[in-house]
Amino acid sequence: MIELLDPTVQPNTTLAETLAYAPRPVSLTGKRVALIENTKFKSDRLLQRIGELLKADYGAAETRMWRKHNASVPAHEEIVTEIRASSDVMVAGIGD
Amino acid sequence: MTSPLTSSRHPVADPGEAIEYCFAQGWTDGLPVVPPTLDRVEAMLAAAQLDPACEIAHIVHRDVSVTAEKVAINAVLAGCLPAYMPVVVAAVEAIGDPRWSYHGPGTSTAGAGVLIVVNGPAARELDVNAGDNLFGPGWRANLTIGRAVRLVMRNVCGSMPGFLDRGTLGHPGKLSYVIAENEAESPWTPLHVERGLQADQSAVTVMAAEAPHQFYNQLSRTAVGVLTTLADDMRISGNVMGQTQYLLVLAGEHMRTIAADGWDKARIREFVFAHTQNSHAHLKRTERMAGAILPGDETRMRPLVGSPDDILVVASGGRAGAFSAYVPGWGSARASQAVTVEIKEVRS
Numbered sequence: 001m002i003e004l005l006d007p008t009v010q011p012n013t014t015l016a017e018t019l020a021y022a023p024r025p026v027s028l029t030g031k032r033v034a035l036i037e038n039t040k041f042k043s044d045r046l047l048q049r050i051g052e053l054l055k056a057d058y059g060a061a062e063t064r065m066w067r068k069h070n071a072s073v074p075a076h077e078e079i080v081t082e083i084r085a086s087s088d089v090m091v092a093g094i095g096d
Numbered sequence: 097m098t099s100p101l102t103s104s105r106h107p108v109a110d111p112g113e114a115i116e117y118c119f120a121q122g123w124t125d126g127l128p129v130v131p132p133t134l135d136r137v138e139a140m141l142a143a144a145q146l147d148p149a150c151e152i153a154h155i156v157h158r159d160v161s162v163t164a165e166k167v168a169i170n171a172v173l174a175g176c177l178p179a180y181m182p183v184v185v186a187a188v189e190a191i192g193d194p195r196w197s198y199h200g201p202g203t204s205t206a207g208a209g210v211l212i213v214v215n216g217p218a219a220r221e222l223d224v225n226a227g228d229n230l231f232g233p234g235w236r237a238n239l240t241i242g243r244a245v246r247l248v249m250r251n252v253c254g255s256m257p258g259f260l261d262r263g264t265l266g267h268p269g270k271l272s273y274v275i276a277e278n279e280a281e282s283p284w285t286p287l288h289v290e291r292g293l294q295a296d297q298s299a300v301t302v303m304a305a306e307a308p309h310q311f312y313n314q315l316s317r318t319a320v321g322v323l324t325t326l327a328d329d330m331r332i333s334g335n336v337m338g339q340t341q342y343l344l345v346l347a348g349e350h351m352r353t354i355a356a357d358g359w360d361k362a363r364i365r366e367f368v369f370a371h372t373q374n375s376h377a378h379l380k381r382t383e384r385m386a387g388a389i390l391p392g393d394e395t396r397m398r399p400l401v402g403s404p405d406d407i408l409v410v411a412s413g414g415r416a417g418a419f420s421a422y423v424p425g426w427g428s429a430r431a432s433q434a435v436t437v438e439i440k441e442v443r444s
Contacts, residue, residue: 004114005103005132007123007169007251009160041386072200072431074157 025089029059034087036079038071050091099149101137101165118173123251125243125271129173140168143178144185144441152185153192155253157199162188166252167244173251174244179222180237182439183300184244187212190302190435191245197432201304202255206335207263208426209273210245211305211343213410215288216298218439219276226276228414230345231269231308231421242272267307275345275412282411283355290361291436303343303408303434304426306334313350314418319357322350323364326422327371331400334424336374336384339399341406341425341434344368347413350420365404372400402429 025031033054035047044065051063064087066079075083075092083090106121108114114131118124130136141148141164148165155162164185171184191198191210201208214224225235232238249255257263263270279286288299313325326344334340344364346354354364377393379385385398401407406429413420426432 001107001109002111002114002131002133003105003107004117005101005134005137005165005169006106007103007132007166007173007247009166009252070200070428070431072197072204072427074199 027059028054028089030061031088032086033060033063034083034090035063035065036075036083036090036092037065037067038093039068040071047091054091099147101134101148103165103169122256123173123247125246125250127243127271129247130175132169132172136172137165137168139178140171140176140181141165144181146181146185152188155192155198155202156194157197158202158254160253162192162248162252167248170247170251171240171244173247175236175240176244177222177236177240180241180244182441183214183218183222183224183237183241183298184248186300186437186439187241187245187302188248190300190437191249193435193437195433196302196304196435198253200431201426202249202253203260203262204427205262205264206306206426207266207270208304208306208432209267209269210242210249211269211303211423212242212245212274213287213301213303213343213408213412214241214274214276214298214439215279215286215301216293216439217296218298219279224274224276226278226280226412230275230347230413232272238274238276239272242269242274246270246272269305269307273305275410277410278348278351278412281348281415282351284361284409284411287408287410288436293436293438298439299436300439301408301434301436303341303423304432305343306424306426308345308421308423309333310419310421312419317353319354319359319364320367322353322420323367324371326420327368330368330422331372331374332382333400333422335427336379336400337398338428339402339406339430340427341408341429342401343408343410343423343425343434345410345412345421345423347411347417347420348415349418351411361409362404364409365407368407369399369401369404373397374400408434 054060146164150164153162222237224237255261311329313322316322376396
């Protein structure tokens with residue numbers, strides 16, 4: 001009999017089990033929506049359209065767009081702080 | 097005082113079963129691995145004089161701490177000799193550097209490999225190939241050091257192909273992508289010295305990279321001739337609009353031709369930078385740049401890279417054959433940059 005050492009850090013945990021979502025608002029009516037643009041081609045246009053739909057169809061009060069440094073990094077602290085102070089919900093995503 | 101090894105243990109009957117067990121656990125890249133037994137892992141750690149609990153890298157975006165113990169286990173899996181461990185450790189440190197920015201190259205659809213250039217005395221002592229069949233096969237150090245780094249990415253950092261590693265195509269270098277610079281025959285300043293280290297130090301330079309592109313020039317006896325061919329091949333390559341970094345790999349014949357004209361690496365960089373620019377009109381006609389062609393677009397030029405310093409140059413490859421290669425970096429230089437880390441025989 002021989003023993004093998006486990007090369008992984010979380011052998012029994014999948015990523016899905018470690019993800020936690022922020023609580024969702026019951027309604028978007030009157031909410032301030034932050035749109036986080038990831039710099040990919042036309043992502044600003046896509047988010048602009050999403051923002052328009054959230055206002056027209058779901059009653060969001062306002063939308064404002066923020067821009068990450070690039071698509072491969074998390075939103076930087078400066079805009080996270082600003083979004084936290086000025087928005088109720090945010091829309092972030094990645095698209096190619 | 098040495099910390100105890102904390103990884104969980106998996107009993108198996110014999111080495112044959114161990115190899116199949118590792119496949120079944122999802123610990124391998126598709127090739128058989130060396131069973132990571134306690135004695136092998138301890139030999140790996142001892143070779144680099146590392147405490148198992150030592151943190152080699154912290155992958156910020158994934159909040160993963162990569163310890164020496166996990167690096168050692170994966171280096172065993174990959175088939176490394178214990179003497180390779182300091183090189184693997186330096187490369188893992190490099191991919192944890194914020195400038196390399198793990199999350200992009202570790203997950204992207206654009207399918208980056210981890211290109212590792214080894215410089216200095218360690219490259220020669222460990223027989224890291226810098227000559228014939230540069231990109232493989234044939235040399236244990238080249239094929240196992242990069243494999244160990246990739247297994248760390250898979251098993252520790254979560255870059256599982258088809259899950260977090262979503263490379264659309266990937267490339268063979270994602271198995272292992274390690275070369276050395278041919279410092280013994282090169283007329284030029286070694287890469288690690290250009291990047292701030294001393295010639296008698298050893299180092300890895302790690303770049304998120306696409307596959308190598310070979311180009312031919314079997315006619316020229318001049319630096320301008322060879323590099324004109326290179327630039328013409330390279331001008332439309334990689335993420336043309338992304339302005340990535342590039343690695344130029346100049347093999348024996350081309351190296352001697354260019355050096356005979358008295359060109360150094362800086363001059364090579366300047367020439368290639370100047371001759372790999374594309375007109376906005378061409379980029380628009382070929383659907384790489386958005387928008388209609390405007391007056392002046394035929395002569396308005398966009399550089400392939402942000403600056404000459406984004407072109408890394410090494411002398412590597414076989415002595416015979418009028419071929420060299422360029423390697424486009426992944427994504428863009430804004431998203432990930434090559435990182436050079438000293439290989440330390442003893443880590444403090």
